[in-house]
Amino acid sequence: xxxxxxxxxxxxxxxxxxxxxxxxxxxxxxxxxxxxxxxxxxxxxxxxxxxxxxxxxxxxxxxxxxxxxxxxxxxxxxxxxxxxxxxxxxxxxxxxxxxxxxxxxxxxxxxxxxxxxxxxxxxxxxxxxxxxxxxxxxxxxxxxxxx
Amino acid sequence: xxxxxxxxxxxxxxxxxxxxxxxxxxxxxxxxxxxxxxxxxxxxxxxxxxxxxxxxxxxxxxxxxxxxxxxxxxxxxxxxxxxxxxxxxxxxxxxxxxxxxxxxxxxxxxxxxxxxxxxxxxxxxxxxxxxxxxxxxxxx
Numbered sequence: 573x574x575x576x577x578x579x580x581x582x583x584x585x586x587x588x589x590x591x592x593x594x595x596x597x598x599x600x601x602x603x604x605x606x607x608x609x610x611x612x613x614x615x616x617x618x619x620x621x622x623x624x625x626x627x628x629x630x631x632x633x634x635x636x637x638x639x640x641x642x643x644x645x646x647x648x649x650x651x652x653x654x655x656x657x658x659x660x661x662x663x664x665x666x667x668x669x670x671x672x673x674x675x676x677x678x679x680x681x682x683x684x685x686x687x688x689x690x691x692x693x694x695x696x697x698x699x700x701x702x703x704x705x706x707x708x709x710x711x712x713x714x715x716x717x718x719x
Numbered sequence: 720x721x722x723x724x725x726x727x728x729x730x731x732x733x734x735x736x737x738x739x740x741x742x743x744x745x746x747x748x749x750x751x752x753x754x755x756x757x758x759x760x761x762x763x764x765x766x767x768x769x770x771x772x773x774x775x776x777x778x779x780x781x782x783x784x785x786x787x788x789x790x791x792x793x794x795x796x797x798x799x800x801x802x803x804x805x806x807x808x809x810x811x812x813x814x815x816x817x818x819x820x821x822x823x824x825x826x827x828x829x830x831x832x833x834x835x836x837x838x839x840x841x842x843x844x845x846x847x848x849x850x851x852x853x854x855x856x857x858x859x
Contacts, residue, residue, distance in 0.1 A: 585794035589843045596840045603837030607830040685824070691735035692831040698731030699838025705721045705728070706844050 651712020790851020
């Protein structure tokens with residue numbers, strides 16, 4: 573996974589990255605979990621919100637989405653089934669982005685912020701894909717269970 | 720699959736930087752009066768003018784994003800972008816200093832930016848991967 577990336581003069585970051593891998597993975601997991609926690613802490617997406625964006629079956633999908641978000645948060649923070657948590661998070665981000673941040677459907681004034689949400693969500697999706705590749709690292713329940 | 724997943728992760732993560740770097744370059748006038756940039760200039764005692772900072776921000780966004788996309792000096796680029804995002808957390812989205820609807824709005828951006836830092840940390844861990852310029856130019 574980790575290997576020299578460039579001319580020796582430019583590859584000092586490699587040493588730091590490979591030496592701190594497990595810490596970086598832990599911090600990254602918590603940071604990504606934070607955004608899901610922020611959303612679900614307020615009970616979002618609420619039935620009223622899902623109704624307002626014409627989402628299918630708001631009464632069922634709102635609690636389901638809340639449960640899914642909690643599962644993602646717990647999985648990422650503890651590093652429990654990390655790769656499944658990453659895939660679930662990826663699926664959640666895709667559904668949320670496609671259903672809620674279609675920027676072109678918003679009035680002009682609100683388009684930029686929706687566009688920011690959309691592109692930021694892409695970056696978060698990228699992070700979840702990367703986490704799927706790396707796995708949770710040493711500081712995870714997965715690692716404890718492996719032994 | 721991990722090399723293609725690495726490429727997909729880099730491409731997805733790079734979009735936000737490339738798009739907004741481009742938008743900043745092409746609307747530089749509105750960014751020189753941007754509240755966060757004005758605040759940053761104030762805190763740093765005006766060593767660099769708002770115009771310089773605006774161009775600097777645009778350049779970090781655009782070129783940082785492009786480096787991540789093509790995978791050139793991936794780890795360095797990701798590290799610089801992380802520092803940049805930390806500055807946006809402090810100067811652009813300190814939601815705890817806002818009241819009303821802008822507090823919630825900035826809080827969302829704050830947490831999304833945190834998650835993007837997480838994404839960049841994972842890219843640092845992953846390293847360049849097979850489909851990257853680092854891999855082509857590396858190990859001479």
